[in-house]
Every structure is written in structure tokens, then in C-alpha cells.
Amino acid sequence: MLYDPEACGQSAQIAAPGTKPFNKRISRQWYDDRFGTTRMDLNLSPPEIQFRDELRAWLEQNLPRNWKQEHAALGAMEEKFAYLRRWQKKLYEGGWVGVAWPKDYGGRGASLIEQVILIEEMARASAPPVANVLGVGLVGPTLIAYGDDAQKKRFLAKILSGEEIWCQGFSEPNAGSDLAALGSEARRDGDHFILDGHKVWNSYGWAADWCAMLVRTDPQAPKHKGLTYLLVDMHSPGVRVRPLRQMTGESEFSELFFQNVRVPAENVLGRVNDGWNVAISTLMHERNTLGANLHIVFKRQFDRIVELARANGKAADPLVRQKLARCRADIEVFRLTQMRAITRVNQSGVPGPEGSILKIFWSEFNQRFQQVASEILGPYAQLTGECEHSPDEGQWAYGFLRARGNTIEAGTSEVQRNIVAQFVLGLPKSY
Amino acid sequence: MRFDLSETQQLLKNTARKFLQAECPMAEVRRLMETETAHDPVLWSKIAAQGWTGIVFPEEYDGLGLGMVELAATMEEMGRALMPGPYLATVPMAGVLLDAAASAAQKRKYLAPICRGEARAAVFEGGLFAQDLGVADYLIQADRRNGALELVLWPASAVAAKPMPALDLTRRLYEVAITNPAAGELLARGSEAQAALDHMYDVATTALVAEMLGGMQRVLEITVEYAKTRKQFGKPIGQFQAVQHLCADMVLLVETTRSAAYYAAYALQEKLPEAREAVSIAKSYASEAYREVGNRGIQIHGGMGFTWENDLHLYYRRAKASEILFGDATEHRERIARLVLGG
Numbered sequence A: 001m002l003y004d005p006e007a008c009g010q011s012a013q014i015a016a017p018g019t020k021p022f023n024k025r026i027s028r029q030w031y032d033d034r035f036g037t038t039r040m041d042l043n044l045s046p047p048e049i050q051f052r053d054e055l056r057a058w059l060e061q062n063l064p065r066n067w068k069q070e071h072a073a074l075g076a077m078e079e080k081f082a083y084l085r086r087w088q089k090k091l092y093e094g095g096w097v098g099v100a101w102p103k104d105y106g107g108r109g110a111s112l113i114e115q116v117i118l119i120e121e122m123a124r125a126s127a128p129p130v131a132n133v134l135g136v137g138l139v140g141p142t143l144i145a146y147g148d149d150a151q152k153k154r155f156l157a158k159i160l161s162g163e164e165i166w167c168q169g170f171s172e173p174n175a176g177s178d179l180a181a182l183g184s185e186a187r188r189d190g191d192h193f194i195l196d197g198h199k200v201w202n203s204y205g206w207a208a209d210w211c212a213m214l215v216r217t218d219p220q221a222p223k224h225k226g227l228t229y230l231l232v233d234m235h236s237p238g239v240r241v242r243p244l245r246q247m248t249g250e251s252e253f254s255e256l257f258f259q260n261v262r263v264p265a266e267n268v269l270g271r272v273n274d275g276w277n278v279a280i281s282t283l284m285h286e287r288n289t290l291g292a293n294l295h296i297v298f299k300r301q302f303d304r305i306v307e308l309a310r311a312n313g314k315a316a317d318p319l320v321r322q323k324l325a326r327c328r329a330d331i332e333v334f335r336l337t338q339m340r341a342i343t344r345v346n347q348s349g350v351p352g353p354e355g356s357i358l359k360i361f362w363s364e365f366n367q368r369f370q371q372v373a374s375e376i377l378g379p380y381a382q383l384t385g386e387c388e389h390s391p392d393e394g395q396w397a398y399g400f401l402r403a404r405g406n407t408i409e410a411g412t413s414e415v416q417r418n419i420v421a422q423f424v425l426g427l428p429k430s431y
Numbered sequence B: 001m002r003f004d005l006s007e008t009q010q011l012l013k014n015t016a017r018k019f020l021q022a023e024c025p026m027a028e029v030r031r032l033m034e035t036e037t038a039h040d041p042v043l044w045s046k047i048a049a050q051g052w053t054g055i056v057f058p059e060e061y062d063g064l065g066l067g068m069v070e071l072a073a074t075m076e077e078m079g080r081a082l083m084p085g086p087y088l089a090t091v092p093m094a095g096v097l098l099d100a101a102a103s104a105a106q107k108r109k110y111l112a113p114i115c116r117g118e119a120r121a122a123v124f125e126g127g128l129f130a131q132d133l134g135v136a137d138y139l140i141q142a143d144r145r146n147g148a149l150e151l152v153l154w155p156a157s158a159v160a161a162k163p164m165p166a167l168d169l170t171r172r173l174y175e176v177a178i179t180n181p182a183a184g185e186l187l188a189r190g191s192e193a194q195a196a197l198d199h200m201y202d203v204a205t206t207a208l209v210a211e212m213l214g215g216m217q218r219v220l221e222i223t224v225e226y227a228k229t230r231k232q233f234g235k236p237i238g239q240f241q242a243v244q245h246l247c248a249d250m251v252l253l254v255e256t257t258r259s260a261a262y263y264a265a266y267a268l269q270e271k272l273p274e275a276r277e278a279v280s281i282a283k284s285y286a287s288e289a290y291r292e293v294g295n296r297g298i299q300i301h302g303g304m305g306f307t308w309e310n311d312l313h314l315y316y317r318r319a320k321a322s323e324i325l326f327g328d329a330t331e332h333r334e335r336i337a338r339l340v341l342g343g
């Protein structure tokens, strides 16, 4: 029952103060009867609280107290990574990785909200990250959505335990934003595919045992229709990994070369030539779930820069106060918008193009935020980790540079705006 | 955890939208803005019959006894329709102040008629103007006297209201002069008065932000519609990326404002400790967002966007007035800074 013409405006004249009330005015009883009595509720439900408390108790028992020092003391990138792998193993044994995955595949069948609680609790406890970030966050959910039983049995548990590390091989030197233009090719040869190609910007490529790839299997078909999603063993003959040095100086990502690599046909995820749809599912997960802990990361950095601004007197400068207050508001607005998005995905089951709005927001916010932080630090902002005067071991100089990658990785801001225009607003495609 | 309007609240909002489409279409807004007060007694009696004039007030004073989120959802629709008249001044401002500060006898005398749609009121706390005083039956003044804050109620007969021409044609501003200093009635004094006033500003600011959200949403819809139909160079202008990206920014601004607005309403409703910060976050954010949405909407309309007959400037005028009311972005950011940084 909606707008009730009878209940509104029966009497067109207004009565003078003190005269008897309208008899046709809506009463609370009328309202409750027609509209119901449900209310917005941001509280955790009892099962969600139980989940959180169980996790907190586990962390209390198992979180290495001074893991940051332990981790920092390890020299090489490989040793550091091995440390995170051990941590992931421990989490897995406790049942705290991939909690929203089905029970049959090593998860708990938890709700998306519970998964987000886990991500937030981990961030709050400053727990180490898992090693297999892309496996758990992107490849696993795509496997659950598109994999056959044999594939799920073969891959999922080892993703959760960190026994097999995954990277994602989508981008190519000539196919970035225009991902569907990619040229890496897999030709059918009996019960195998023969793969030749070149991938680039592969985060964790240097550590990966497996690569989730998008390759061309039908060069004659229109560009979106000839692609296949292939799971490739990085230890196969013909695979070569070359580290790529980033502007930050690290080698977080790599370049991958594939020459005559034999991939069993059972490693096709989804259907042959339907890889675009499978890949879109991965990209939506990338935009929706990879950001779930970010508001806590931002908040922690914010609290720290506030501390530093107090210490150096800048907290009293009205301009700095304006800038910090805007950052505070942006972090909160981001957290809240994410909560609304999670509520929606929890109900519909699938991430939608709205994830692009979040991606644009947080990536552009972080660039503004790092700039504000460096203004507060003044000349100290440029000191990198090796310098004894450097605040927070060079975190801010690093953060300033690293933030430039945010509006490029996982789809550039321009491409995200195209997506919002076309898929959220229904404007005609521009290309 | 479910951060969304509930079914009940969504139903209320849908109903409000239908009501306003039928009773307050754009032609009616334009008719009213040309009148002396922008207030229509017939429309007022209809919204009273919907229960809106008593929406957040106790049933014992003829209110509906609903909460902040319901108020916000309703005001969002009023903002979308650009509903003219003294609702903001009467309900989230004067009504909330009466509810928080007045005695039971005073509430029966002054709040109950507001709930029933029989009276309108305005609030004045020094400053430049009182909104919609010209159609108010009484004025509540927040005044510092003898070293303490006092909330005093004046009947319309004791107040002179002089209209001030201003940007927003749908809500009028008036200079205030008390003409009969003996006619005032004290509602509250000292810390009690201060607490009531603070509470009123939290509620009214949140209600205003919700209303701004509705306006932004409408500007976005009008603009996207135009971008799909207006053709240049043989295609809809919405096919040009420069236009698409402006539209995408507008969606982003609307959706993020929605998060901030709903959360401020929820935080006030649940009396969360961070409620005051949430209100300032919402107002600082919406103050800039509504203007930015308006800027882009007008730009995308080209010359049409600059005409009187196009509706966008009516929203843009409301955006500017709303930005200023209860403190602009800079002022609310300083409040956030005080909470976060001290000083």
C-alpha cells in the first residue's frame, strides 16, 4: 500500500491553532499497519558477533607478538614471503582463510559480512597479510563460480593453505585497458593447448606456482569472443619470469614469457572462448573485495600522521587542519560506502559495476592523502627507509610514490569512469 | 549488519515520492516560488495529513513517533521534488527545539499544533536571518542574556519579519525584529537550553543533508536523461567521454553523500558517541558535493543549462543556500578537526 490519496489532503483548509485535529491524519498505528516496523540496523547479528569473538580469541592465541620485527629482520624478499606463507598455513589450519568459501572446499560457508569482519579484524590486530593474496582474493572465487568439481578439488584447498601461490596474467604490453585485444595465443593440440605469449605487470609473478591467464584461442572471432581463461603451471617448461622494477624501487611485479608451453585442456576454466565472462567475474572481485581492509589501513595511517602533526606543531595550522579534516571525512565516507556496497552484494550474491565507484574513490583519495601527509612532514617527507632521520622507516616517501599506482592497477580511473557511465548510467559506449 | 534503508523505510520513501510527484510537481514549485512567501496552505495541510509535520515527535503531542532515518528518507524526497515552504524551519528546527526544550504544557500548546499542521514556526539565533519567518505563527529565539543562553518563544504578533531577497526562491529569508519585548515566553535556560540547541542543530543539519542528497540525485537524473537525448556531431552527447566522466563523477558524489547522510541519521537515531562527528562529516561533504553536482549538470546542458526555464538553476540555488545554512564545508571541517586534533 503506497501513497494513500484518502489519507492525504482530505481537508484543504488549514485549521487555526488550538482547534480540533484533522481526523484524517495518518496515525502511528495506520503507519505501522501499512508500512511495517523494520528499521535500518548496522549492528552485528548474534552469529556475526560469535564469529568475531571466536576469531579474536584465536588471534589472541596465535598472532606472533612481534611479527613486524621478525619479518623486517629477514633479508631477502623470498625469505619474507616464506614467513607470510607459514603464517597463512597457520591461519588455514585454524580455518580462517577463505571463510566465505563452501565447506566442501575448505571454507566455512560464512556470509560475505563475516568475511568482511575477518578482513577488518585482521587489519585491526595488525596481523600479517596472507601470502597468496591473488589466489584467495581473485582466483579462488572465480574457480568457485566457474570451475568443475575436479578443478575445485584440485586447486582450492592448496590456495587456502598457501601451498600453491597464484598470480594473474591478464595485461600484456599491447593490451592494458583494452584487455580484450590481448595477443597471447593458445592453440589446441589433442588434449593440450600450446601456449605462446607475453604477460606483464604480474604482481607476485616471481613467487607464483600458478598463473590465472586470459589467452586467445580463436584469432578469427571478434576480440571478446575468442578468449579463454587458462590455469597455467608456472613450473612448466617454456615459462620464464623476469622481475620488473617499479618506480618505488621494489620488484613487486614481473614480466612473464611463455614459449611452447603445454597446458592440459582440463585446465580451461569455464568454456573455451568464453574467457571474457570469466575474467569479468575476477575483475569485479578485484574491485570489490581487495579494498575491504583499506579503510582501516587508511585510518591507521591517518592516526599516525595526526600524531606526527601534533608533534611538529602543524596540528595548529588552520590550513593543515582543513586538509586533515577532509581526509578524515573521506576515509569515513569510503568506509560507509563500502558498507553499503557489501550490504548489497550480500543480498544479491554478485559484485556489480558499483565496485568501480569505490575503486575510483579510494585510489584518488589515497593520492590526496599521501600529498597531505608529505606536506605535514615537510623536508622529512622525502627521506627513504635507509635514513636514520626518516619518519616511520621511510613509509611516507614510499607511500607517496606507491599511490600513483593506485589509479592504474585493477583498471585505470578513466576506464572505471567509462564503466560507471556505461553500466551504471546506461550511456552509450564511447568506443 | 545491513546498511540500507529497511523495507519499511523504503516504502515510506517511495510513498513520499509518489505523493510529491502528484501534489508538488515542478510546475507547482515554479508557481509557488513566484508568490510572496513560497508557502501554500493547501500543500501544507496535505503534508500534515501524511503525518510529516509530526514525523519525529511523540504520539502524545499528535506526532507520528518515527525516527531520524524516517525523517531523512522523507526529506530526501522533499529535496528531490524541491518542495518549497517552511518545512525545514518548522519541523527539524522549531519542532525539534520545542520537543527538546519545552515543558509538557508548552509542548501541548506549541508542538502539538505543529504536528497537526495547524502552526508553523521559525528559529533565530542572532545571525543574519530567520528562514521562513514570514509564514511562522511563532519564533523561537536563542539569545544570550544575563550570561546564560535562553530559548524564548515569541508569537508572530510580537515579531516583525522583513523579507530579504536571496538566491533560493523556494525558501525565504527574513530579517528579524522583536516589536513587543514583553511578549516572550521562556522555554529553557543555561545548559539545558544549550543542549537542546545543539541537538536541534544535529537533527536539522542531518535533515538538510538528506534533502541535499535528494536534490543531487534529481540533478544527476535530469542530466543523464539530457545526455542520452541531446545530439551533436551526429551522436548523443552522452557518448563523448568528456561528458561521460562528468556524469560518473556525479554518481560518485551522490552515492558517497548518500552513505554519509544515512549514517549521520542512523548515528543520531542510535545516539552513537560519534554522532556529532558523523553530522559534520556529512555536512562538510554534502556542501561541496551538491555544488559540484550542480556545476557538472549545468555544464552538460550547455546553453540550455544557463536558461531560466531549465530547472537546474532552481536546484543550484537551493544547493548554494544549503551549503551556507548551518555552516559550510570549511566550518564543519574545523569542527571535525577539533574532535580529531583538539585545539
Ligand SMILES: Cc1cc2nc3c(=O)[nH]c(=O)nc-3n(C[C@H](O)[C@H](O)[C@H](O)COP(=O)(O)OP(=O)(O)OC[C@H]3O[C@@H](n4cnc5c(N)ncnc54)[C@H](O)[C@@H]3O)c2cc1C
Binding pocket: A167, A168, A169, A170, A171, A172, A173, A175, A176, A177, A178, A200, A201, A202, A203, A204, A253, A405, A406, A408, A409, A410, A411, A412, A413, A414, A415, A418, A431, B241
Ligand atoms: C601496481 C600494479 C600492479 C598490477 N598488477 C597486475 C597483475 O597482477 N596482473 C595483471 O594482469 N595486470 C596488473 N597490472 C596492470 C594494470 O591492470 C594495467 O596497467 C592497467 O589495466 C592499464 O593498462 P596499461 O598499463 O596498458 O595502460 P593503457 O591501457 O595503455 O593506458 C594508458 C592511459 O590511457 C588511458 N586509456 C586507455 N584506454 C582508455 C579508454 N578507453 N578511455 C579513456 N582512457 C583510456 C588510461 O586510463 C591511461 O591513462 C598492474 C598494474 C600496476 C600499476
